[in-house]
Amino acid sequence: MDFRLTDDQRALRQGVRDLLEGRFGREALRAALDRADGTGATGGRAGGGGATGGRGETGATGGGGAEGRGAAAAPVGGGGGAEGGRAAGVPVDGGGAAGAVADGSGATGAPAGGGGAGRSAGGGRVLDRELWRALGAAGFFALRLPEAAGGVGLGLPETVLAFEEAGRVLLPGPLIATHLAAGTVPGAATGEVVVTAADGGLVEWLDEADVVLGDTGGAEPLAPVDPLTPLHRLPAREGPVHRLPARGGTPHRWPAPGGPRDARTPDRLLVSLLTAAEQLGSAARTCETAVQHARTREQFGRPIGAFQAVQHLCADMLARLETARAAVYAASVTADPADVAAARLLADEAAVRGARDCLQVHGGMGFTWESDVHLHLKRAWTRTHRAGGGTQSEEELAEDLLAGTA
């Protein structure tokens, strides 16, 4: 047994991190946010005339400076130390990334703010097709496809590492659906075709996807809490409900196997596992960001990170993160349904509570639109609804106790 990452796995993770920091660094994230937010809402609310300008103004407070590129460039001892020497990302975003975003936006031919009143907020084309193709070229979507089929031929552990990195930078788009469609939907593997799928009562990125899997009839747009995840709600479906074999008590109801909400079909398991990986990456980033801020922000004449009240918030963030990490990585090795359910519960918790605590550590700056913390929290909230959500995971794990495999 050796649970540690292999050298190849470390290299792969670093490669994905470099790619994403380069192609989707903080400026690209804020540019995507501006497009999604519609007619210059960011500039208006932040009062800074754009994300970069806003950052400059507030950097002196230590609030904005702790986020985004600042956090990526500084080797944060937290994650690195806990994981045995993880190198910090090399910040190569900026001009290149911003240019790519601008190109991508132009290529889709849909300027921001062009949406109708009834569409999702903003309504502009947010998805960066050029970035999407770059991900395809790098093998992001074809990671698990056999090499004979033009894929990378890697396994679930490597895929989980890649999706963790995507979660770190809040990479937008129906990444999991497209990844799962590689090999079956032509063009998905290369990033030419964007694929989304109905998931329970929701579907992400319906208007921007080229291929939609599952029944999305009657889909209604909602104003998504996460500005970078357009959502439609789906009408409730009639479907057979079956009962698990009773083990002596009152049976409770489960959706039919293979039905739209059964988390135990292979794809549902994978959606849950890769969602957990994204949550893990988000939790890692918010933990590092909080620590960085606590080290540099001074009040009462000392860094706020010297106060135990703040220290303990950060320590709990790391404890949740590393516990979730062990569970997620193990589930990627075993692909056992109960392991996946456990990984998902802990990763959801690490991401949501991590973002909440990160916001708290940032104080007033954490409550601003200009900070990235809210984007992590809103995305984390959104992800918790995928593949049945926490309730279903808890019920499965409860049943598992009676099955005696625990």
Added chain:
Amino acid sequence: MDLGLTVEEEEFRARLRTWLAGVLPTLPPKPSPHDWPARRAYDLGWQRRLYDAGYAGLHWPVDAGGRGATPTQHLLFLEETEKAGAPYVGANFVGLLHAGPTIASEGSAEQRARWLPPVLRGEEVWCQGFSEPDAGSDLAALRTRARRDGDDYVVSGSKIWTSHAEVADWCELLVRTDPDARRHAGITWLAMPMDAPGITVRPLRTLAGSTEFAEVFLDEVRVPAANRVGAENDGWRVTMVTLSYERGTAFVGEVVACRRVLSEVAREARRNGRWDDAVLRRRLGRLNAEFRALWRLTQWNVSEAQGTGGVPGTGGSVFKLRYSHARQELFDAAAEVLGPESLDLGREWTLDRLSSLSYTIAAGTSQIQRNIVAERILGLPRGR
């Protein structure tokens, strides 16, 4: 990320299982928890069987009489012995996990030859004299004095939370030899014979009603200077060396046991109807996730230790923070399943619920663990 076992590890486990299946039925009945001499005899008897079968000091270095097993083999040993229902380390705890490894690492050849074999063979019991009434979380504040007098140190002071003091042969003792030095600097490590004149042991009763540990009062106790391990005033460093021997495996057996208890709690809920309460049921499901993750975290920590030659990573503090809390949650949930029955001390889980309260305090409180995580792992400024 390899969670599988190598051929050697599989063979190790198979041999161990075969041996356990043969030896456990030959054990005498478990002694009463209140009969300390009987508990000592029982625990030493188990250690002797381990010794005869080649499992004593599994994780000790070979040149200290150990087996030089890998951290993974040690993990398998702890997992399998717990699953088979074998006795706990019990009275051998300090000898095998603290004092012994310290002597193995820092002791002279004579000291190793004198003290290590009796620990491995199950002949001598050690206790730990570290904490004091005014030196708990702040261990370096200890005040028990030792002054040199000829070939002896003369020790006066008091120690507390000393497990197995009533039946121990030796005490690994931390004393202050230089009252003028900075806190960590003036401390010395001594092996004190527990039959020396001037030692008074007063058992402490815990809130669970049992006497698991004691206060030890020292009044002009003479300890030969030859019993000093390491240099005078270097005891703090000598003590810290010990910690590297646990390799983050101190709670392996307990996590295995907690997972078994959790399944029993679920079955009890199914039996008494509480299973129909969705809130309770989901709470048990979440605990399943927690203990599964803690098991994976243990495997992670052990794998990290494998890479560093046995020195545990900082994962130990993260694990302890999370585990001590989860253990309390487990027995709180068990109490909810039991309902009014949870007020009956005759129920095993009721006593376990009480004893679980010590977990967020012993071996570094949760608050101290958070300080360690914040300052040593996350690199936050030292706080006050």
